[in-house]
Amino acid sequence: MKSNVLRAGLLIAAVAAIVLLPAGCKRGGGDEILVGEYGSLTGTTATFGQSTNNAIQMAFDEINAAGGVLGKKVRVAVEDDQSKPEEAATAVTKLINQNHVVAMLGEVSSSRSLAAAPICQANGVPMISPSSTNPRVTQVGNYIFRVCFTDPFQAEVGARIAWEILKVKKVAILSDVRNDYSVGLQTFFRQHFKGYGGEVVAEQSYSEGDSDFRAQLTQIKSANPEAIYVPGYYTEVATIARQARELGITVPLIGGDGWDSPRLWEIGGEALNGCHFSNHYSVDDPSPAVQKFVADYRKRFNQVPDALAALGYDAARILADAMKRAGSPKGDKVRDALVQTKDFPGVTGTITINNERNAVKPAVVLKIENGKFVYVTTVKPTGT
Amino acid sequence: MKALVRAVALVAVLFVVSGLLTGSLIESVSISPYFLQVLCLAGINIILAVSLNLINGFTGQFSIGHAGFMAIGAYVSSFLSITFGDRIRGVVSFAPEAVQNSLLLLAVLAVGALCAGAAGFLVGVPSLRLRGDYLAIVTLGFGEIIRVFIVNIDAVGGARGLGGMPKLANFFWIYLFAAGTVAVVTRIVGSSFGRTLIAIREDEIAAEAMGVNTTRAKVLSFVVSSAMAGVAGGLFAHYLIYLHPNSFTFIRSFEIIIMIVIGGLGSITGSVLGAVLYITLTEGLRQFAQYRMVAFSLLLVILMIVRPQGILGHRELRHFLGKRRRASEPPPPAVAA
């Protein structure tokens, strides 16, 4: 009886040994620095990953053209996580174990960053998230960084859009229960808005990937809100806007940086007119650094760069800068250098990384008008 | 006595092999972490395939909700090891760390398996009254319901995933349980209870007429099968250290079905073979990932048309090694309406 087991074992070993010929291991060679990038190149948030990827490519091409980092060229190994957190974990594991990358760039979505961060932390690989805003991401460990603001602040901006710009007192919330970003934002929004004296008249939820929101919107409509806070990602938000208008809901929608995508208007169309959202940068920013970035990106990719691209660009450049300051691409040295990043001139603003490994930056408020994201105002974090 | 000696020998061999593979035995001898991961995933799949075969292949009940029980085992064991890990370890704080970890792993796996088995009971009792297609759909439904419930439980991260488990599972433990699963299922199938199951598969009404308590037998094999899936889930969780409900959809159930169908329903060796083949093909063809499922599904359809009994049909490895056993396996059934 047990001989069956032994034979089974032999069978396994034999098959495994024969079939598992060394798969191509892409290692960083002696004259190259290999950086890993994981992102949603496909799936429900495909534009996030694609924009970030474009910008990172552009950033490193510029850096390599100027001589590289520490005399070596930087190469990026990219893995697609298909907009799924479990794939993010797999992608990062592969990049670390098979490709042996020295640092990791990613991800935009907080849920996916949270899936990957423990793996980077456990392996001592510094990870810089360009755009994940949920505070828990950098709390995973001292190797995890971000170059954007966090959700408590962003939600405050959202609440101020409602209270000060739109001047409404009654708001409904429609959030995505499946991702940390949305859940975090709506929690903090509620705190801030109530703190100002506002009232949350209805709360509904949906799941990322849903396409029919009529049931939730009908309930929201019956509560008569003056605005609806929809802190989700662009695909669902645009559909929500359309269906809301079809149901006769005319009040404006408010959102966060998850709205930022060229496809938002494509999907949502006129339903989005008059809606506001908080974001990391505005294409209309007259500063020369921003305009040069916008022009270069446009020339190369035939698209106006969104905030994800801008943050990806900054994240890549901060990583390179940290490596230079550390004098070495090794994980622990890069990590120490990253924490000391001060006043780095990014296209999304002047970036200083604080002790919590977050960046303290202002947010911009954008209004959607006929397919354009129009700059309204800048909000500085309290205390600056 | 012979069985005990064999068991100890197996454990020793496993210990040495795993030490060599991970480099913990001899410094310079090891395989790349990537290969190790593939081997370990293969081992987990072996447990899943063999346990599913018990209910699908040997008892002839078509269950496609196996991923749900795997999920229960994974989440229960993870929740325990995260929340109570230190306390459990504290019980044997005098022992070296390796022993502490082993004990923790065994403890959480046991509870996970128990819960999965209990779930198997709850699902099995009402469902196993149904036949064929209906049973398949109901088990599919239960698998999805389990997943939806997990998504809604915030304490285990819900839709955002669960992490933070200690990495307790490794090659040694995974293959120990794989070997154990194969041994247990082989034992069951060779016993008179196993013959009961096969009788149910061949003709349930005749078996009932012969005095077999078919409901009891079916539920029992379902419970055992689910418990083993729970063990696989627990090992999975403590190896990958990250869980997400999306890893336990019916797609995963289908993957396990593909494994046992390719290998041959009703053959334990076939399930092992199917599991190993599936994972090596999946990993080996990783750069063609998008074509992979297209190819697999096409293969499945062609297989059903051309050779529905899979590679090994009902035969076990011993058939090829010339050992004649008593007629404990029936001849392969005629493929009839």
Place this chain on the structure above:
Amino acid sequence: MTTFLQQLVNGLSLGSIYALIALGYTMVYGVLRLINFAHGDVYMLGAYAGYYLSRKLKGSEPSLVGALLVMLGAMVFCAIIGIIIERFAYRPVRRAARLTLLITAIGVSLFIENAAQLVFGPDPKFFPSLAPRADFLVAGVRLTSEQLTVIAVSVILMILLRFFILKTRTGKAMRAVSFNLDAAKLMGISTDRIIAITFALGSALAAAAGVLIGMQIPKIDPLMGINYGLKAFVAAVLGGIGNVPGAVLGGLLIGTSEVMVVGYLSSTYRDAIAFGILILVLLLRPQGILGRAQKEKV
């Protein structure tokens, strides 16, 4: 009250979609005793066919005629697909064990889903506007033109189907085949042809559902068939699998209950509702609401 009525309307329009898809399941099960897992994917293919066809019409004004043409085109396309699936995947195993059929159906379903991801790309696509938009306000309840179209077209198609099954010779032959395949053969009915026609009809209806859904919720993606297909299957079982009016009833019930649960309880249980109903039905009354209990003969 208006909220409730509004939700009812939402539920009816969703339920009509489920009903259209469920009809295909029920008809195929009726003649072949096979759960065609791939049916949901045919619905997806219908949606994509509609998408590409409507892009061909791009530039011209959205019009009712254009929408109809797109739908007809998609229906024809999927009818052909249905016939191909039956001929090459199901017919060779028609006489095999039930398990084999089930696995084949699963295989076909997986194949179509993954091939679609390859061919169309895994990212969602968005239907362009087809019919002219107009909203109606009735007793405080808002009916979009899309919802009205969905309900109207579904009703028309279902009436046509009923007429076909009850009043035509082919329909009679279909009923005969679903009653007893071998006896029908003995009566001189070309069962292969009838089965092919059944598949074609079911697939055409699914395609119509796909186009309608594309018009109502503009997002389509290669995996949309899984969710809708499964729920439509539950609807078919709820109404009594093999029973045509049952499929319609089941679809409307599932659609409405789903909307009510999402609206009044929580959206996270959206998918579990259908499965919960399924399990209840199978445990309490497996033949469904309108079905007849089947005795198993030895």
